[in-house]
Amino acid sequence: MTTQTQNIRWFWFSSPATFYPLAGTIAWVAGVLAAALTLAGLYVGFVVAPTDATQGEAYRIIYIHVAAAWMSMFLYVVMAFWAAVGLAMNVRLAFVLARAIAPTGALFTFIALWTGSLWGKPTWGTWWVWDARLTSELILLFLYFGYLALQASIDERRRSDRASALLALVGVVNVPIIYYSVQWWNTLHQGASVSLTRSPSMAKTMLLGMLLMALAFWAYSIAVVMIRARCEIRENE
Amino acid sequence: MLGIARTLVARDLLLAMRRKSDVATALLFFVIVASLFPLGIGAEPNQLRAIAPGVIWVAALLSSMLSLSRLFAGDHADGTLEQMLLGAAPLGVVVAAKAFAHWLVSGLPLVLIAPVIALQYDVAGPLYGVLALSLLLGTPILSIIGAIGAALTLGLRGGGVLLSLLVLPLYVPVLIMGAGAVEMAGAGLAPDGQLLLLGALLVVAAAFAPWATAAALRISME
Numbered sequence: 001m002t003t004q005t006q007n008i009r010w011f012w013f014s015s016p017a018t019f020y021p022l023a024g025t026i027a028w029v030a031g032v033l034a035a036a037l038t039l040a041g042l043y044v045g046f047v048v049a050p051t052d053a054t055q056g057e058a059y060r061i062i063y064i065h066v067a068a069a070w071m072s073m074f075l076y077v078v079m080a081f082w083a084a085v086g087l088a089m090n091v092r093l094a095f096v097l098a099r100a101i102a103p104t105g106a107l108f109t110f111i112a113l114w115t116g117s118l119w120g121k122p123t124w125g126t127w128w129v130w131d132a133r134l135t136s137e138l139i140l141l142f143l144y145f146g147y148l149a150l151q152a153s154i155d156e157r158r159r160s161d162r163a164s165a166l167l168a169l170v171g172v173v174n175v176p177i178i179y180y181s182v183q184w185w186n187t188l189h190q191g192a193s194v195s196l197t198r199s200p201s202m203a204k205t206m207l208l209g210m211l212l213m214a215l216a217f218w219a220y221s222i223a224v225v226m227i228r229a230r231c232e233i234r235e236n237e
Numbered sequence: 238m239l240g241i242a243r244t245l246v247a248r249d250l251l252l253a254m255r256r257k258s259d260v261a262t263a264l265l266f267f268v269i270v271a272s273l274f275p276l277g278i279g280a281e282p283n284q285l286r287a288i289a290p291g292v293i294w295v296a297a298l299l300s301s302m303l304s305l306s307r308l309f310a311g312d313h314a315d316g317t318l319e320q321m322l323l324g325a326a327p328l329g330v331v332v333a334a335k336a337f338a339h340w341l342v343s344g345l346p347l348v349l350i351a352p353v354i355a356l357q358y359d360v361a362g363p364l365y366g367v368l369a370l371s372l373l374l375g376t377p378i379l380s381i382i383g384a385i386g387a388a389l390t391l392g393l394r395g396g397g398v399l400l401s402l403l404v405l406p407l408y409v410p411v412l413i414m415g416a417g418a419v420e421m422a423g424a425g426l427a428p429d430g431q432l433l434l435l436g437a438l439l440v441v442a443a444a445f446a447p448w449a450t451a452a453a454l455r456i457s458m459e
Contacts, residue, residue, distance in 0.1 A: 142406040181410035
């Protein structure tokens with residue numbers, strides 16, 4: 001038995017021509033999965049899960065909020081990963097993926113901020129507090145906007161890909177520094193903000209609903225990124 | 238390598254001295270922005286004392302950012318930058334030297350004039366040293382990190398506004414540490430922690446950012 005047959009050809013799909021049909025299939029599967037998981041997650045979250053003892057019905061926004069916040073940070077890292085692959089190995093497809101991820105990441109960041117403020121109004125009595133997590137999420141949104149703006153303002157394709165990829169890498173190195181500095185700033189300005197920490201005990205159904213929604217958003221991101229990557233490939237090739 | 242850096246710094250300083258108005262504009266911008274806040278907020282001394290560190294730091298951020306676009310633009314226009322890319326000197330060193338010269342011209346004057354602004358804001362005497370020290374440690378970081386943005390937006394239309402969008406989010410930690418140090422000192426606590434962190438940021442930025450800037454220049458110039 002030769003080892004040759006066991007080798008997966010990693011780079012086979014790095015060519016846009018072979019990736020294009022694969023992306024179509026993935027988009028279909030992920031899209032159907034996203035729809036099913038969203039229905040299940042929303043059902044669990046809005047019908048099955050009990051009303052929160054302290055926050056009432058308003059807490060139910062977390063089924064969207066938490067999943068969106070997770071995806072917003074995760075997608076930035078994934079985007080930076082593909083940017084790094086693109087710069088290091090000079091793979092065009094990696095740049096296409098990084099480009100395709102950015103708008104979805106920005107969208108989830110915005111949704112996380114928006115739903116957070118909708119939750120904050122009935123719970124804290126204010127739309128916005130300068131809490132550490134809110135602030136770093138806001139700065140993450142600015143980082144996404146910077147990436148998208150740089151990409152949009154360079155007409156030449158190759159420079160646009162590589163310049164925005166470098167910016168994504170610089171951004172991802174800075175994200176932890178920004179996060180910790182904001183957290184520190186927050187403790188320095190104590191008093192103005194309300195603590196975000198919820199009671200640690202959480203009903204199992206609540207957790208299930210949150211996990212289902214996280215998976216649903218994950219599947220949605222994959223589907224949308226694949227569709228956007230297909231558009232990008234069509235535009236270029 | 239130090240020779241190259243020294244020559245480049247001297248050259249950039251000489252160029253800046255030949256066009257003194259550029260240097261003066263950034264400095265005047267800093268002074269004007271800082272003077273606008275009392276006009277908008279009101280001249281209540283307690284309030285002014287409270288906002289002084291933040292206002293001075295934000296003004297420094299903006300002033301340093303505004304002069305960034307000139308960092309490579311002149312050399313780009315007359316072809317010197319291409320020669321630097323082709324030359325034998327490591328591009329990272331060239332970039333670091335240029336960023337240092339940029340700081341000497343745009344950052345150091347802010348450090349020197351900040352106490353005068355602090356005077357306007359009725360800041361307590363012992364804080365002057367902390368304020369100046371925080372600016373001394375922080376403004377070089379602004380030049381070094383800003384250079385990445387300047388290199389990425391080289392020659393783009395609407396580059397100035399774009400540059401602010403790219404660079405300002407990256408400036409957040411410097412703003413927090415810098416203004417935080419002065420506020421800590423104002424509250425009677427030791428500002429050492431913030432100042433040391435600023436120093437650490439400076440070291441890390443000085444070690445890595447010039448190479449990112451060099452990569453960005455190669456991308457923009459190819």
